[in-house]
Amino acid sequence: MKVRTRFAPSPTGYLHIGSLRTCLYNYLFARHHEGTFILRVEDTDQTRFVEGAVENLLKVLAVFDMLPDEGPVLPANLQKPLDRDLTDLTDKGDKGPYVQSKRTELYQEYAKKLIDTGHAYYCFCSPEDLDKMRTEQESAKLAPMYDRRCLKLSPEESQAKLAAGGSYVIRLKMPRDRKIEFVDAVRGKVSFMGNQIDDQVLIKSDGLPTYHLANVVDDHFMDITHVLRAEEWLASTPKHLVMFEAFGWTAPEYAHLPLILNADKSKLSKRQNDVSVESYLDKGYSKEALINFVVMMGWHPGKGSEQEVFNMENLIAQFSLEGVHKAGAVFNPEKLDWLNHTWQKIKYFQKLDHEALKLNSSVKIDVSKNFDHAYQFENNDTTNKFQKIRAEILAELSGLNNHPQMQTDSEKLFRALLVNEEKILQNPAQTWELIAYLFEDSKLNPALLQNPKMGVDSHEKALESLKFANEIVNELTENSDLNEIKEAFMAKIKAAGRKNGEILWPLRAALTRQEFSIGAFESLWVLGKAESAKRLAEIIK
RNA sequence: GGAGAUAUCGUCUAGUGGUUAGGACGACAGGUUUUCAUCCUGUAAACCGGAGUUCGAUUCUCCGUAUCUCUACCA
Numbered sequence: 001m002k003v004r005t006r007f008a009p010s011p012t013g014y015l016h017i018g019s020l021r022t023c024l025y026n027y028l029f030a031r032h033h034e035g036t037f038i039l040r041v042e043d044t045d046q047t048r049f050v051e052g053a054v055e056n057l058l059k060v061l062a063v064f065d066m067l068p069d070e071g072p073v074l075p076a077n078l079q080k081p082l083d084r085d086l087t088d089l090t091d092k093g094d095k096g097p098y099v100q101s102k103r104t105e106l107y108q109e110y111a112k113k114l115i116d117t118g119h120a121y122y123c124f125c126s127p128e129d130l131d132k133m134r135t136e137q138e139s140a141k142l143a144p145m146y147d148r149r150c151l152k153l154s155p156e157e158s159q160a161k162l163a164a165g166g167s168y169v170i171r172l173k174m175p176r177d178r179k180i181e182f183v184d185a186v187r188g189k190v191s192f193m194g195n196q197i198d199d200q201v202l203i204k205s206d207g208l209p210t211y212h213l214a215n216v217v218d219d220h221f222m223d224i225t226h227v228l229r230a231e232e233w234l235a236s237t238p239k240h241l242v243m244f245e246a247f248g249w250t251a252p253e254y255a256h257l258p259l260i261l262n263a264d265k266s267k268l269s270k271r272q273n274d275v276s277v278e279s280y281l282d283k284g285y286s287k288e289a290l291i292n293f294v295v296m297m298g299w300h301p302g303k304g305s306e307q308e309v310f311n312m313e314n315l316i317a318q319f320s321l322e323g324v325h326k327a328g329a330v331f332n333p334e335k336l337d338w339l340n341h342t343w344q345k346i347k348y349f350q351k352l353d354h355e356a357l358k359l360n361s362s363v364k365i366d367v368s369k370n371f372d373h374a375y376q377f378e379n380n381d382t383t384n385k386f387q388k389i390r391a392e393i394l395a396e397l398s399g400l401n402n403h404p405q406m407q408t409d410s411e412k413l414f415r416a417l418l419v420n421e422e423k424i425l426q427n428p429a430q431t432w433e434l435i436a437y438l439f440e441d442s443k444l445n446p447a448l449l450q451n452p453k454m455g456v457d458s459h460e461k462a463l464e465s466l467k468f469a470n471e472i473v474n475e476l477t478e479n480s481d482l483n484e485i486k487e488a489f490m491a492k493i494k495a496a497g498r499k500n501g502e503i504l505w506p507l508r509a510a511l512t513r514q515e516f517s518i519g520a521f522e523s524l525w526v527l528g529k530a531e532s533a534k535r536l537a538e539i540i541k
Numbered sequence: 542g543g544a545g546a547u548a549u550c551g552u553c554u555a556g557u558g559g560u561u562a563g564g565a566c567g568a569c570a571g572g573u574u575u576u577c578a579u580c581c582u583g584u585a586a587a588c589c590g591g592a593g594u595u596c597g598a599u600u601c602u603c604c605g606u607a608u609c610u611c612u613a614c615c616a
Contacts, residue, residue, distance in 0.1 A: 215616095259610070332566070423579080517577075
């Protein structure tokens with residue numbers, strides 16, 4: 001049988017990190033088995049409808065390249081948010097509609113069938129009645145459960161109440177005399193006593209179904225073969241199974257996924273963590289890092305594998321339900337940061353490899369185990385061309401393509417980008433903040449010039465060092481490259497019998513005016529001779 | 542209260558009836574360096590407890606314990 005999985009979120013605004021993982025596992029499982037991945041929108045709760053949520057969901061899935069094979073499709077040129085009735089949504093696939101609010105009659109019809117066969121019943125209790133019942137049960141230390149008072153109604157009584165037009169719900173009549181057992185693909189055999197499970201509401205008083213009914217009916221009519229969903233659904237699976245049985249349908253295989261947890265091991269929540277996928281995307285986390293991060297919380301390829309970095313292709317090839325864990329996983333932001341950095345490097349060096357090879361097919365590329373690549377060209381000219389390309393890629397990555405600085409002095413910007421490469425790759429979204437001090441005047445805190453560890457323990461000594469440095473700067477040209485600058489300084493410092501730090505520390509501070517920054521040579525190179533001399537002169541006077 | 546699930550370094554996890562219980566993140570220390578970072582090297586860090594089965598249990602069974610989830614006309 002062909003595998004069919006579904007991701008069935010309710011459109012309540014943003015995409016939750018946990019939902020992203022559920023979606024991913026369903027997607028991977030379907031792809032691995034060359035099956036079909038379906039998206040179903042579970043919007044049966046009118047009160048929770050959020051404008052724009054469906055559009056947003058589809059957009060985010062597109063970002064992650066996980067658009068469904070079957071499911072709702074956005075109109076080609078959507079101008080305004082979709083209306084509540086979602087009539088503008090079209091369907092891809094022949095088992096639709098894939099939005100539950102458009103399938104109301106179907107659920108009504110099948111709820112009635114359950115009543116006709118004695119598996120469900122009308123209930124006319126008001127919310128107040130139920131509240132009262134529950135508080136009484138709780139104070140009597142009893143498990144809160146519907147007491148079935150409406151089940152005692154005769155068919156005639158029920159019909160009379162219906163005819164009177166009062167509001168009602170339809171409840172599932174759980175079999176109380178037996179065990180409900182099933183085999184969960186990740187947990188093995190699980191069983192529940194029927195008498196522990198409440199008579200779940202199937203149709204609400206507004207005529208719409210609850211999750212439980214809609215879920216069963218849709219999974220059946222959409223021919224879902226495998227349901228991969230979060231562990232929180234485990235306890236309601238017997239309700240679903242009872243319905244499948246009552247309808248005479250074959251239930252899908254269930255796999256209940258471990259929860260993603262807060263640091264205190266409770267279910268991941270927005271009170272304790274940022275849980276919105278969109279917000280991580282906005283903060284500059286890449287889709288590759290997010291996927292890689294989320295997949296590892298709850299799944300491992302097994303076989304003693306020590307692989308940590310996975311792309312979609314690897315995952316599709318390796319994913320299996322046997323590798324899914326039973327226990328929950330604490331959300332660890334540091335690992336996400338590491339993965340983001342790693343993926344940033346991978347993608348960056350992939351681009352560089354491509355460009356390097358284009359420039360010179362015999363370029364020597366050294367790959368280190370931490371994903372860095374080093375390039376060696378045969379001549380300086382090619383190296384310089386390559387550096388330019390490298391800087392352009394960094395600018396693009398940082399979103400600085402259209403920055404004003406690009407117009408006024410792109411060469412300087414490029415130099416600044418090149419010397420900050422490692423840090424940019426950690427968080428490209430913050431590149432400008434990182435390098436702004438090279439383009440804007442800032443006031444120097446004189447204390448910064450001193451550093452006793454470097455032998456600079458007074459302002460006078462610092463000034464003396466700066467004068468020494470200034471003379472070397474004067475001998476540079478505007479075109480001196482990083483190496484020439486470095487060599488000039490090293491030679492003079494050595495010749496004068498001075499220590500590196502004694503000169504370079506005050507120089508760096510004077511040029512950058514920052515506590516932490518790029519080095520003195522890099523600063524000189526980026527700023528250029530004129531700007532450097534000017535910054536020095538301001539201090540030496 | 543009831544039901545169910547789960548349990549290996551701080552975290553994500555590998556693994557096994559006999560192993561120096563492996564890797565990654567993080568932490569720490571040292572090295573490189575003109576600062577932060579990077580980079581390199583190294584260190585610390587775990588089988589929830591108790592019985593049973595067994596020559597031998599972290600691994601299998603049972604019982605505890607702890608934690609989590611569910612217990613809505615939400616999903």
